[in-house]
Amino acid sequence: MKNRLRVLRAERAWSQADLALRLQVSRQTVNAIETGKYDPSLPLAFKIARLFDMPIETIFQADEA
Amino acid sequence: MPDEIPRRRLSPAALLGLAVGVAAVGGAVGALTDDADGLLRGAGSVMALASAAGAIWLTLLHWRRLDEAAREAHKAAWYWGGSAGLAVAGVVTGVFLARPETPMPWRLGDGDAGLVATGLLLCAAAQMIGYLVAWAWWWLVRR
Numbered sequence: 001m002k003n004r005l006r007v008l009r010a011e012r013a014w015s016q017a018d019l020a021l022r023l024q025v026s027r028q029t030v031n032a033i034e035t036g037k038y039d040p041s042l043p044l045a046f047k048i049a050r051l052f053d054m055p056i057e058t059i060f061q062a063d064e065a
Numbered sequence: 066m067p068d069e070i071p072r073r074r075l076s077p078a079a080l081l082g083l084a085v086g087v088a089a090v091g092g093a094v095g096a097l098t099d100d101a102d103g104l105l106r107g108a109g110s111v112m113a114l115a116s117a118a119g120a121i122w123l124t125l126l127h128w129r130r131l132d133e134a135a136r137e138a139h140k141a142a143w144y145w146g147g148s149a150g151l152a153v154a155g156v157v158t159g160v161f162l163a164r165p166e167t168p169m170p171w172r173l174g175d176g177d178a179g180l181v182a183t184g185l186l187l188c189a190a191a192q193m194i195g196y197l198v199a200w201a202w203w204w205l206v207r208r
Contacts, residue, residue, distance in 0.1 A: 024132070025132035025133070025134065026132050026134070026135060028134065028135075028204065028207075028208075029132050029133070029134035029135070031207075031208065032134055032207040032208075033134075035207070037206065037207040038134050038137075038207055040133070041133050044133060
């Protein structure tokens with residue numbers, strides 16, 4: 001699963017720690033998602049989408065897409 | 066857009082540390098009062114039980130405050146690391162069964178009960194070591 005989390009975070013000048021606080025997860029979790037080494041659950045993906053006010057599919061894309 | 070940063074509470078690591086501390090205090094009190102008589106021994110047992118209950122409660126709080134990746138790390142570590150540790154313990158069991166004359170450099174307590182307790186402790190230790198290695202590996206490859 002690929003995602004645009006790092007770009008979206010950078011556009012808002014948020015650090016990984018800032019984003020982690022907003023999502024109520026650890027900074028390590030944000031890093032693992034950004035690097036594509038951990039795929040978030042659906043509830044967390046929805047939370048991310050709500051935070052950035054975007055549809056999920058514009059943030060996350062399947063590898064084959 | 067929800068832009069407000071939520072306030073942080075006691076961290077999961079702090080809660081886990083507290084749970085270990087409470088359990089250690091309970092264990093120490095139980096051990097120190099084990100040879101005492103009557104009321105003191107009873108009070109020590111009650112304190113040890115209360116500490117165990119407190120430690121379980123703190124561990125549950127710790128688990129509830131973990132985020133999903135941290136929970137996933139624990140679950141994967143327990144499955145893979147714990148299973149690997151148990152497999153190692155199984156091999157050791159096989160060696161001891163095949164060579165009953167193998168000397169025991171160390172054991173808990175006396176008699177058959179002591180031997181069973183030693184075996185249980187070694188199995189638990191092997192699982193814990195496997196768990197810790199797998200947990201560290203899970204995070205290491207996701208840095």
